[in-house]
Amino acid sequence: MAYKLGLIGYPVKHSLSPWIHQQFLTKAGLAGEYSIEEIAPNDSFKQEVERIKSSQFDGFNVTVPYKKQIIPYLDHLDKQAQAIGAVNTVVRQNKKWIGYNTDGAGYITGLKHYYPSIFANKQCSILLIGAGGAARGIFHSLAAAGFTRIDIANRTRSSAENIAASGGRKTKTSIITLKDAAYHLSYYDLIIQTTNVGMRPNVRDTVISLEHMSKDAIVSDIVYQPIETEFLHQAGKKGASVHYGHTMLLYQAQYAFELWTSKKVPLDDMEQQLQNILEGR
Missing domain, CATH: 3.40.50.10860 (Leucine Dehydrogenase, chain A, domain 1)
Incomplete structure (x- = not known):
């Protein structure tokens, strides 16, 4: 066959x-x-x-x-x-x-391969940037894995609310603006960029500023062309651990x-x- x-x-x-x-x-x-x-x-x-x-x-x-x-x-x-x-x-x-x-399962497997320690702390704070199809899969898999705090930052609130509704009772989610996400970034242990911002040919674009990010955070970008987006480059410069989209x-x-x-x-x-x-x- x-x-x-x-x-x-x-x-x-x-x-x-x-x-x-x-x-x-x-x-x-x-x-x-x-x-x-x-x-x-x-x-x-x-x-x-x-x-x-x-x-x-x-x-x-x-x-x-x-x-x-x-x-x-x-x-x-x-x-x-x-x-x-x-x-x-x-x-x-x-x-x-x-x-x-299979998006969410694929994301979780890759994250666990590189950063297994985060799965020992299901009470860590996660920020999901974007509310498209990939974000839906990732959010659902993170919630199913037992993470209890997953906030969503998106330009359109209704799209984010729709995703949050699938989280179940154990997952708490706040819907915030991109501006608020950037200002409160130090609160998050895992930051996941799920939009196509920064994808070739617009490789200098970033979805939010990382000025207030904690250097102890894990910063992830599902864009893989280029493999090191400007978002991940800036995160690495500030001392964060990075997780590549490929x-x-x-x-x-x-x-x-x-x-x-x-x-x-x-x-x-x-x-x-x-x-x-x-x-x-």
Whole structure:
């Protein structure tokens, strides 16, 4: 059997997902291909999704801006994707299309790999910057992991409130402005930047000032192009521990591949290889 997999989103022409999943296929001893299926905003999303679904795909990933838009075109969502309200992985099972979300699990796995000590203190204070599809997955997984204080800073309050509502009774969340987040930054032990601010080509942009950040904080950015964003660069200069976005990319892909093939492949040195590619080495 040769697997037919792919990625939908926009823009995605320079995505590294094909490289990652080809590595997974090789490691698993499976035949297959992983293609880019870019859907531009002026394309008919419905028509393109129906084309993909009728093209013998075994599954596909979904990235911005379609993680919520894909939902009406699926037959079922697993519990986590339903709670999050966003899908990044679609699996064809018995002629049905099932939506999953591996973003949060991928983020948690990468964070735990580098900073396991933070998981011993579930009462630490976490700040989530942004309220998009990735933020939804990360928030849900952090809450499920038992963290009790996760605040959200976002330009649009309603989007953040919608995410906060999925946290459950044990998770306390305040919705704050980006200005307030910057002013009170010293309060937070873990700061997670989930927007696309700082992504190439706008590499000098940062979402908030880190002037008031504690040097003992862990600062994380899910942007991975460039691998060291200006946000992380400034955090490192102030003495904070930094967590790079390419780890989430790799681990969420590992979970997606397992959903498609029932095989969890070892990463071995893929993280270093991916870092080398991102840094142009």
